[in-house]
Amino acid sequence: MRITIEHVNMIYPTGKQALHDISLTMESPSLIGLLGPNGAGKSTLMKLLVAGLLPSSGDITVDGEPLVKCEQALKAKLGCLPQHFGLYDELTVWQFLDYMAALKGCSDSRAAIDEALAATGLKELRKTRIRTLSGGQRQRVGIAQALLGMPEFLIFDEPTVGLDPEERIRFRNLFSETAQNKLVLLSTHIIDDVQSVCNRLIIIDHGRILFTGTPEELIRQASGHVGVFPCAASIRRDSGLHITSRINTAKGVLCRGVAKTLPPEAEAAEPTLEDAYLYLITKEGQ
Ligand SMILES: Nc1ncnc2c1ncn2[C@@H]1O[C@H](COP(=O)(O)OP(=O)(O)OP(=O)(O)O)[C@@H](O)[C@H]1O
Incomplete structure (x- = not known):
């Protein structure tokens, strides 16, 4: 069909x-x-x-x-x-x-x-x-x-x-x-x-x-747009950052987020399908 x-x-x-x-x-x-x-x-x-x-x-x-x-x-x-x-x-x-x-x-x-x-x-x-x-x-x-x-x-x-x-x-x-x-x-x-x-x-x-x-x-489209960073990181107002989770670690609270431009402190993370979906929806909404 x-x-x-x-x-x-x-x-x-x-x-x-x-x-x-x-x-x-x-x-x-x-x-x-x-x-x-x-x-x-x-x-x-x-x-x-x-x-x-x-x-x-x-x-x-x-x-x-x-x-x-x-x-x-x-x-x-x-x-x-x-x-x-x-x-x-x-x-x-x-x-x-x-x-x-x-x-x-x-x-x-x-x-x-x-x-x-x-x-x-x-x-x-x-x-x-x-x-x-x-x-x-x-x-x-x-x-x-x-x-x-x-x-x-x-x-x-x-x-x-x-x-x-x-x-x-x-x-x-x-x-x-x-x-x-x-x-x-x-x-x-x-x-x-x-x-x-x-x-x-x-x-x-x-x-x-x-x-x-x-x-x-x-998922490939979101590569380079998902990262983990200290929650207090400098976040550019125009970055369109969306926090997907907060993680308590020995080094303090870390945030996982998706954005067109990640904060400079961010360590790149492997996108999940959920990250990739959120990235697509929020990118288009800007
Ligand atoms: N019978 C209707 N008359 C007027 N507007 C409608 C009608 N049915 C849906 N809409 C509008 O059309 C748009 C799309 O609605 P639709 O129900 O297709 O969305 P959806 O993606 O299925 O949403 P949800 O996930 O919330 O069910 C919405 O803005 C909704 O308010």
Whole structure:
């Protein structure tokens, strides 16, 4: 599957321009991390991709065909976990998935539900009413319904919200396995979720693409802009320095920070993906 977005603008009826001239290509198999601060335009972009919104201008094509013409065909191949996902509280997990499988038109709903329950570790909770589930368990049900029928194109908006660290690791592995032969788009604020599993990152801010490439390429861009220095170091006002952590050492408190120009006292440090993301976002914000 290949999705092409060309010069897409999205202006809401309020006049708010949420996306500015976005052009991108996404192709399976891949696991793409979509990152950006609050209000960057991530959900808007995902709504456009599932034809939940129409762009104000620009084109979106799926395997060369305009999305508006193949919307139904795309929906048959799509699994989606939106950010605000409503569950039917009075149904059991199984009943809910059965209902969702019917809406999706799964040909063998029993097998599809069993597979989704197994992938999300929900087998034991299949007879439990949704209203009695914890936040993390509800989120797993949301992920399970997206996986029903193992669609070719999966979109997850903040899928690990409410999951504990162990579950997050489990889902990271699940997304990575799922993406072996599919197109998976994962929107998140949690850098750890994309670290090591996503083969491509798309970073947007204020509705504009700031970066597309591999995590390694992003880290490379921050090389020489991450350092450790005494917290009292002389800091140039125009350096755009952002402190990422403070470390208590025998020599006093040291700061780790990212900046276009590091303080002269700074010792260069190896950037992490989080440093590189922060550097990109803050550099562009200046
Ligand atoms: N229905 C709407 N009408 C008007 N403006 C909207 C609407 N939905 C979103 N916006 C605005 O468009 C911009 C992008 O919003 P969007 O929800 O796409 O961002 P996001 O990156 O998903 O944010 P978050 O990470 O906080 O969910 C924001 O300024 C938001 O206020």
